[in-house]
Amino acid sequence: xxxxxxxxxxxxxxxxxxxxxxxxxxxxxxxxxxxxxxxxxxxxxxxxxxxxxxxxxxxxxxxxxxxxxxxxxxxxxxxxxxxxxxxxxxxxxxxxxxxxxxxxxxxxxxxxxxxxxxxxxxxxxxxxxxxxxxxxxxxxxxxxxxxxxxxxxxxxxxxxxxxxxxxxxxxxxxxxxxxxxxxxxxxxxxxxxxxxxxxxxxxxxxxxxxxxxxxxxxxxxxxxxxxxxxxxxxxxxxxxxxxxxxxxxxxxxxxxxxxxxxxxxxxxxxxxxxxxxxxxxxxxxxxxxxxxxxxxxxxxxxxxxxxxxxxxxxxxxx
Amino acid sequence: xxxxxxxxxxxxxxxxxxxxxxxxxxxxxxxxxxxxxxxxxxxxxxxxxxxxxxxxxxxxxxxxxxxxxxxxxxxxxxxxxxxxxxxxxxxxxxxxxxxxxxxxxxxxxxxxxxxxxxxxxxxxxxxxxxxxxxxxxxxxxxxxxxxxxxxxxxxxxxxxxxxxxxxxxxxxxxxxxxxxxxxxxxxxxxxxxxxxxxxxxxxxxxxxxxxxxxxxxxxxxxxxxxxxxxxxxxxxxxxxxxxxxxxxxxxxxxxxxxxxxxxxxxxxxxxxxxxxxxxxxxxxxxxxxxxxxxxxxxxxxxxxxxxxxxxx
Numbered sequence: 291x292x293x294x295x296x297x298x299x300x301x302x303x304x305x306x307x308x309x310x311x312x313x314x315x316x317x318x319x320x321x322x323x324x325x326x327x328x329x330x331x332x333x334x335x336x337x338x339x340x341x342x343x344x345x346x347x348x349x350x351x352x353x354x355x356x357x358x359x360x361x362x363x364x365x366x367x368x369x370x371x372x373x374x375x376x377x378x379x380x381x382x383x384x385x386x387x388x389x390x391x392x393x394x395x396x397x398x399x400x401x402x403x404x405x406x407x408x409x410x411x412x413x414x415x416x417x418x419x420x421x422x423x424x425x426x427x428x429x430x431x432x433x434x435x436x437x438x439x440x441x442x443x444x445x446x447x448x449x450x451x452x453x454x455x456x457x458x459x460x461x462x463x464x465x466x467x468x469x470x471x472x473x474x475x476x477x478x479x480x481x482x483x484x485x486x487x488x489x490x491x492x493x494x495x496x497x498x499x500x501x502x503x504x505x506x507x508x509x510x511x512x513x514x515x516x517x518x519x520x521x522x523x524x525x526x527x528x529x530x531x532x533x534x535x536x537x538x539x540x541x542x543x544x545x546x547x548x549x550x551x552x553x554x555x556x557x558x559x560x561x562x563x564x565x566x567x568x569x570x571x572x573x574x575x576x577x578x579x580x581x582x583x584x585x586x587x588x589x590x591x592x593x594x595x596x597x598x599x600x601x602x603x604x605x606x607x608x
Numbered sequence: 609x610x611x612x613x614x615x616x617x618x619x620x621x622x623x624x625x626x627x628x629x630x631x632x633x634x635x636x637x638x639x640x641x642x643x644x645x646x647x648x649x650x651x652x653x654x655x656x657x658x659x660x661x662x663x664x665x666x667x668x669x670x671x672x673x674x675x676x677x678x679x680x681x682x683x684x685x686x687x688x689x690x691x692x693x694x695x696x697x698x699x700x701x702x703x704x705x706x707x708x709x710x711x712x713x714x715x716x717x718x719x720x721x722x723x724x725x726x727x728x729x730x731x732x733x734x735x736x737x738x739x740x741x742x743x744x745x746x747x748x749x750x751x752x753x754x755x756x757x758x759x760x761x762x763x764x765x766x767x768x769x770x771x772x773x774x775x776x777x778x779x780x781x782x783x784x785x786x787x788x789x790x791x792x793x794x795x796x797x798x799x800x801x802x803x804x805x806x807x808x809x810x811x812x813x814x815x816x817x818x819x820x821x822x823x824x825x826x827x828x829x830x831x832x833x834x835x836x837x838x839x840x841x842x843x844x845x846x847x848x849x850x851x852x853x854x855x856x857x858x859x860x861x862x863x864x865x866x867x868x869x870x871x872x873x874x875x876x877x878x879x880x881x882x883x884x885x886x887x888x889x890x891x892x893x894x895x896x897x898x899x900x901x902x903x904x905x906x907x908x909x910x911x912x913x914x915x916x917x918x919x920x
Contacts, residue, residue: 354720402894411719412666413897416853419668420893423846427886537842541731544724581739588732592725595717 292598299590300568307575321452323574328449330570331563332459335466336528338562339521340539341546342470342555343514349490349553350510351407353414357398357422359540361515365391365522366438366531367429373440373526380442380527381465387523388516395515399508407507408493422536430533442527462524469520470559473513477555486510490553538584545591551604560602565590614781621773628766637758644762644830646871647769651823652844653851653863654776658816660849661857662785663809664792665715668723669730670820670848675839676703677821678828679737682750685829696764696825703821704814711813715806727842734840749835752828761830768826772819773864779815780860788812792858820848843886847871850889853896856905865904 307313344358365387372383402421406413443461446454477483488496489506497503521539525531546565550557568586573579594601628643652674660666680699684690690698714725737744744750779785787808790798799805828834847870855866877885900907908914 354724356724402898406898410901412723413901415666415720415723416849416897417894419846420890420897423890423893424887425890427883427890431883431887537731541724541728545728578739582735584735585732588728588735591728592714592732595721595725596713599717599721 292594292602295593295597296564299586299593300571303568303571303575303579306577310577312577313575318452321450325453325455326570326574327567328453328455329459330567332455332463333528333570334563334566335463335470336521336524336562337542337546337566338470338559339466339517339524340543341550341558341562342473343517343521344540344543345547345550345553345555345558346486346510346517347514348547349555350486351403351507352411353403353407353418354411354544355418355514356415356540357418357425357536358514358518358543359538360422360425360536361391361394361518362522362525362539362543363531363533363536364394364425364429365519366526367433367522367533368519369523369526370433370438370440373442380440380523381461384465384520384523387519391516391519392512395512396508398515399511403511404504404507422540426533426536433533435532435534437530437532438526439530440526456528458527462528465520465524469517470555473517474555482506482509486513538587541591542587545587545594547601548591548594548599549601551601553605554601554603557601557603617777621770625766625770640758640762641830642875644758644765645827646868647765648823648827649847649851649867649871650864651765651769651772651819652848653855653867654772654860655816655819656848657852657857657859657863658776658779658788659812660816661852661859661863662779662788662792663812665809665813666719666723666849667726667816667845668849669726669728669845670816671840671842671844672726672730672733673703673707673817674820674824674827674844675730675733675737675836676706677824678834678839679744679750680821681825681828682752682834683743686750686752692760692825692829693764696822699821699825700818703817707814707817708810711810712806715809715813727845730840730842730845734836737836737840744836747835747837749833752832754832757829761826764826765823768819768822773860775815775819776863777860784808784811789858846889846893847874850893850896852903853901854892854903856903856908859903859905862903862905 304313313319340358340362343361344355347353347355347358368387368390369380369383372378372386373380376383378386398421402417403414406417443457445457447457447460448454477487485496485501485506486509488499488501489503489510493503496506522531525539542565546561547553547558548561549564550559550561565587568590569583572586573583576582628647652670655673656667656670659670677696677699680702681692681695684695684698685692710729714722714729717725738747740746779788787798787803790801790803791805791808795805824839828839851866851870852863853866854870855864856862874885874889877888881888896903902909905914
């Protein structure tokens with residue numbers, strides 16, 4: 291079912307493109323299409339960053355953090371401030387922003403969310419929603435609602451005569467890959483990573499085995515915030531952002547983790563790339579597509595939840 | 609609940625209506641509009657309460673019905689030349705049908721997934737309203753011919769408020785409402801006792817979609833200009849949710865109290881602190897969700913000021 295749905299979803303932009311005669315299948319078009327796919331694939335790295343943090347929190351605590359997109363937005367503003375305020379390179383700024391993000395996630399978990407883990411599922415949803423509102427408007431009070439961008443390596447890297455890749459996209463894809471691999475190895479090999487996975491599997495048993503699960507919750511939340519802020523840094527070097535864009539990142543991240551399987555780290559990577567490729571196909575082939583790309587995330591999210599709630603790689607039991 | 613109590617409640621409602629009918633002429637147009645918007649939020653909070661308070665399916669995208677209502681009024685009035693009153697019924701019908709289809713799909717989802725799916729649906733409809741320029745005017749929106757209509761809209765909103773309160777009261781005191789409550793408490797148990805849960809959930813969503821559509825229609829005629837970002841504004845959902853939760857979800861009087869109190873507070877504060885008041889609202893949502901999930905009414909029940917039971 292899910293396979294059939296995804297096939298239809300990916301075929302839809304082609305169908306619309308052929309219908310409106312913006313798809314030609316000549317050599318020039320194919321080269322453009324390859325460029326778009328490649329750029330979409332690279333962009334998928336950033337989306338994977340969005341999804342990774344959300345899926346980590348969900349996997350460990352069964353909480354949907356609706357303020358996740360706002361943390362991404364916060365990361366973009368932190369990078370922007372470091373670039374224009376301190377003159378730090380956006381990628382070097384990660385050394386400054388990631389520890390701060392970790393502390394922020396830790397703090398939010400300790401003050402707000404530790405008390406509601408395992409309770410009614412909607413309480414944390416509402417609380418993070420309120421938190422997101424606070425974050426949006428605090429940032430708005432400081433930076434105003436203007437769109438911001440960081441002019442960072444905007445030139446394109448030519449791979450052949452007709453195919454090119456944005457240099458900032460390539461760099462952000464490499465960064466995303468490095469960070470995700472790092473987190474993956476940390477989760478697999480490090481003692482704390484193993485404790486996080488144990489808590490995700492069964493918090494009670496983990497507690498009996500001597501793991502301080504509230505400590506693990508705070509580390510997880512800090513890690514998730516750091517991943518979101520890393521995503522925000524990668525957003526800031528390739529797209530414009532303003533305080534209100536956070537809600538869209540939340541929904542994208544949610545679509546990604548639903549598609550990949552909630553709580554599954556590798557699933558978030560795959561889902562991120564799939565969503566980004568679909569969005570770039572829509573914006574390339576559908577007329578007025580740049581306004582419609584948002585529909586990809588909403589449509590994927592709702593349909594995957596209905597057709598196969600566990601997504602591509604999720605476990606059967608919820 | 610005895611007949612006496614029903615009678616008392618209707619006398620209170622009638623007194624409030626009479627007060628609202630005869631007091632406004634002595635006030636300025638600003639006060640009249642303020643009362644109108646306050647009633648709009650009473651309607652919105654009560655409607656949100658039908659699906660989210662009684663039935664327990666918390667909607668994060670209820671603004672979609674409000675937006676559909678305003679667009680129905682805008683399109684039919686400006687492009688088709690209808691009188692504004694029939695457009696309200698058309699908006700309610702479109703919104704109800706949309707809610708039935710949407711509900712058939714998304715009401716299978718539980719708890720947070722329903723909430724997020726509704727949020728996605730609302731944002732999706734906003735994008736469609738932006739993109740479908742031939743119908744909705746796209747991002748430029750629709751401008752209405754300029755008229756002074758503060759009286760008409762005030763009275764229309766008053767009638768809508770009365771109808772919504774009576775329907776919400778009826779839902780709260782009928783078998784229909786008891787079934788919705790049963791779904792909220794334990795859906796599987798309700799099903800095993802023979803409640804057709806799918807039918808009741810969808811009916812609750814349709815019912816809670818009709819009144820916001822009419823309210824949105826009246827509001828669009830009042831402000832005479834609509835565009836996607838303001839008609840599908842996520843803040844409207846936040847207000848509905850917060851007002852109903854603050855007053856006490858799952859009760860009739862709770863959302864009314866919440867809307868009256870908090871709308872007045874926000875009206876006073878936003879002029880002076882346009883950004884700070886939203887920060888304060890965010891903190892307030894956190895506080896209400898964490899420490900008073902049953903709202904003011906729960907607080908009153910605990911102290912014996914209000915009767916325990918399903919609704920008040």
